[in-house]
Amino acid sequence: MSGLEIRRLRVSFDGFTAVDGVDLDVRPGDLRFLIGPNGAGKTTLVDAVTGLVKAEGSVRFDGEELLGRSVHRIARSGIGRTFQTATVFEELTVLQNLDIAAGAGRSMWTMLRRRKDVPESVVRALETIGLTDLADSPAGTLAHGQKQWLEIGMLLVQDVRLLLLDEPVAGMSHDEREATGALLRRISEERTVVVIEHDMDFMRSFARSVSVLHAGRLLSEGTVAEVQADPKVQEVYLGHAAATEDATVVQEA
Amino acid sequence: MTVILGQTFTGISIGAVLLLIALGLSLTFGQMNVINMAHGEFIMAGAYTTYVLQKSISDAGMSLLVALPVAFLVSGALGALLEWLLIRRLYLRPLDTLLVTWGVSLMLQQLARDIFGAPNVQTRAPDWLTGNVTLIGGADPLTVANSRLFILGLAVAAVVALASTLRLTPLGRRIRAVVQNRDLAEVSGISTARVDRTAFFVGSGLAGIAGVALTLVGPIGPTMGTNVIIDAFLVIVVGGIGQLKGTVIVAFVLGVLQSVLEYSTTVSVAKVLVLVAIVAFLQWRPQGLYTLRTRSLV
Numbered sequence: 411m412s413g414l415e416i417r418r419l420r421v422s423f424d425g426f427t428a429v430d431g432v433d434l435d436v437r438p439g440d441l442r443f444l445i446g447p448n449g450a451g452k453t454t455l456v457d458a459v460t461g462l463v464k465a466e467g468s469v470r471f472d473g474e475e476l477l478g479r480s481v482h483r484i485a486r487s488g489i490g491r492t493f494q495t496a497t498v499f500e501e502l503t504v505l506q507n508l509d510i511a512a513g514a515g516r517s518m519w520t521m522l523r524r525r526k527d528v529p530e531s532v533v534r535a536l537e538t539i540g541l542t543d544l545a546d547s548p549a550g551t552l553a554h555g556q557k558q559w560l561e562i563g564m565l566l567v568q569d570v571r572l573l574l575l576d577e578p579v580a581g582m583s584h585d586e587r588e589a590t591g592a593l594l595r596r597i598s599e600e601r602t603v604v605v606i607e608h609d610m611d612f613m614r615s616f617a618r619s620v621s622v623l624h625a626g627r628l629l630s631e632g633t634v635a636e637v638q639a640d641p642k643v644q645e646v647y648l649g650h651a652a653a654t655e656d657a658t659v660v661q662e663a
Numbered sequence: 664m665t666v667i668l669g670q671t672f673t674g675i676s677i678g679a680v681l682l683l684i685a686l687g688l689s690l691t692f693g694q695m696n697v698i699n700m701a702h703g704e705f706i707m708a709g710a711y712t713t714y715v716l717q718k719s720i721s722d723a724g725m726s727l728l729v730a731l732p733v734a735f736l737v738s739g740a741l742g743a744l745l746e747w748l749l750i751r752r753l754y755l756r757p758l759d760t761l762l763v764t765w766g767v768s769l770m771l772q773q774l775a776r777d778i779f780g781a782p783n784v785q786t787r788a789p790d791w792l793t794g795n796v797t798l799i800g801g802a803d804p805l806t807v808a809n810s811r812l813f814i815l816g817l818a819v820a821a822v823v824a825l826a827s828t829l830r831l832t833p834l835g836r837r838i839r840a841v842v843q844n845r846d847l848a849e850v851s852g853i854s855t856a857r858v859d860r861t862a863f864f865v866g867s868g869l870a871g872i873a874g875v876a877l878t879l880v881g882p883i884g885p886t887m888g889t890n891v892i893i894d895a896f897l898v899i900v901v902g903g904i905g906q907l908k909g910t911v912i913v914a915f916v917l918g919v920l921q922s923v924l925e926y927s928t929t930v931s932v933a934k935v936l937v938l939v940a941i942v943a944f945l946q947w948r949p950q951g952l953y954t955l956r957t958r959s960l961v
Contacts, residue, residue: 460850462846462849462850480854481846481849481850482849482850482851482852482853482854482855484850485849485850485851485852486852490850490851491850493846493847497844497846497847498844498847499839499840499843499844499847499848500843500844501839501843502836502839502840502843506836509833509836510833510836510837510840510848510851510853511851511852513833564851568851568852
């Protein structure tokens with residue numbers, strides 16, 4: 411079996427259980443959307459997979475157990491993520507951000523040498539995310555949407571096999587959303603992509619499959635149509651969202 | 664005229680010493696935000712390293728040059744050890760770090776007393792550092808001690824080395840990345856624990872180099888670290904935390920201020936006036952000389 415396999419994942423903080431026995435399978439080539447109301451445990455689940463919070467249960471990727479490994483080791487085994495608020499190294503340039511991500515596994519001794527040439531993978535990532543012209547600008551000066559693309563670019567140069575994206579289109583304009591969606595679709599052809607999203611239109615346009623979390627548990631799973639037809643989902647989530655269909659962007663606090 | 668130039672140069676050389684003692688802190692305190700009260704004792708370790716080396720290498724000039732890299736390694740190793748044993752467990756707990764490293768500082772001072780004795784010791788300056796250089800000849804000559812010029816050169820070299828390491832090498836980039844966003848660095852596959860230790864090694868090693876320089880201008884003693892550590896922190900805070908540029912400028916400005924005030928008043932009054940000036944400056948700019956501006960939300 412390959413891809414992401416999560417079994418009986420449990421995360422609790424001081425008695426509060428944020429993720430309560432979730433099983434989740436994502437195959438390579440999938441573009442899985444993880445949705446659910448605020449506090450459903452979506453971000454915590456991603457935190458657990460990437461090692462930022464302690465969890466019980468089992469998380470395997472391509473057969474390797476991830477739980478218990480340190481954060482950077484998980485990252486080096488091909489798992490990358492973005493954060494809910496666009497998170498880049500603000501003071502470094504766009505190019506340096508990508509360079510760091512590309513060379514994270516290098517040893518300390520090779521790092522005192524200055525390298526003038528830009529690695530091929532970095533050049534390609536710059537083109538893919540459309541930031542070639544801004545390569546030498548400090549990442550802190552980018553617009554919000556550009557930072558979110560830079561985050562994705564950083565994952566591409568790491569050559570991750572699993573991307574966990576936390577609200578990648580939050581705050582983007584309609585055109586930017588379409589561009590991001592198309593980019594994700596392309597990326598997901600050869601990698602496993604999991605997207606946390608509140609934007610239902612975006613989900614309907616681009617999701618290949620959907621998992622719905624509610625109160626730390628998995629509520630429903632399937633294609634967009636199947637999930638939308640599920641009465642349980644309609645009750646806790648889509649039914650509520652349907653009432654405010656126009657206000658589709660729900661920001662998580 | 665010569666008096667002004669002379670005082671200015673004395674100030675610059677005081678500034679060079681300040682810069683050397685503050686430079687390592689600009690990495691460990693300025694970049695990593697660790698308040699390491701034992702930094703002064705790493706300076707002391709560098710000074711005693713020079714002393715010990717001079718016992719085994721009779722040529723004073725040779726022993727001084729050998730002392731520079733050795734002191735860097737000795738103090739760097741002490742720093743890395745301290746980071747590994749204590750500080751890495753105390754990140755984001757500044758008050759605990761302050762108390763713990765202060766305790767370490769007292770222990771290291773006592774250790775120095777046990778090994779080398781309580782009285783101060785001296786090193787011999789090599790012949791090529793004992794003379795003076797005459798910068799302006801004539802009836803009213805301006806002369807500068809060779810050792811002062813050497814320290815100035817050393818300070819400049821250390822700043823250039825640190826700045827280019829941080830700016831140009833992947834290691835420096837990685838240090839800056841970890842400083843800016845620990846979680847993001849970690850999920851990008853960087854071992855932040857290793858970067859922390861390396862940065863601490865370099866910062867503490869620079870303290871060792873400062874220790875070597877201090878042997879040229881004063882005695883070596885168990886309390887020499889305590890005498891300089893406050894000045895070092897002041898330079899960093901006034902310069903703007905995490906800003907190497909600010910550290911360099913402030914070190915020289917404070918040096919010249921100290922020297923000029925010393926000339927027109929006394930040493931103690933000058934010290935008081937410099938501190939008053941710092942307090943006043945920080946009222947006006949609490950964030951220090953330079954600060955960072957980004958569009959970051961946090």
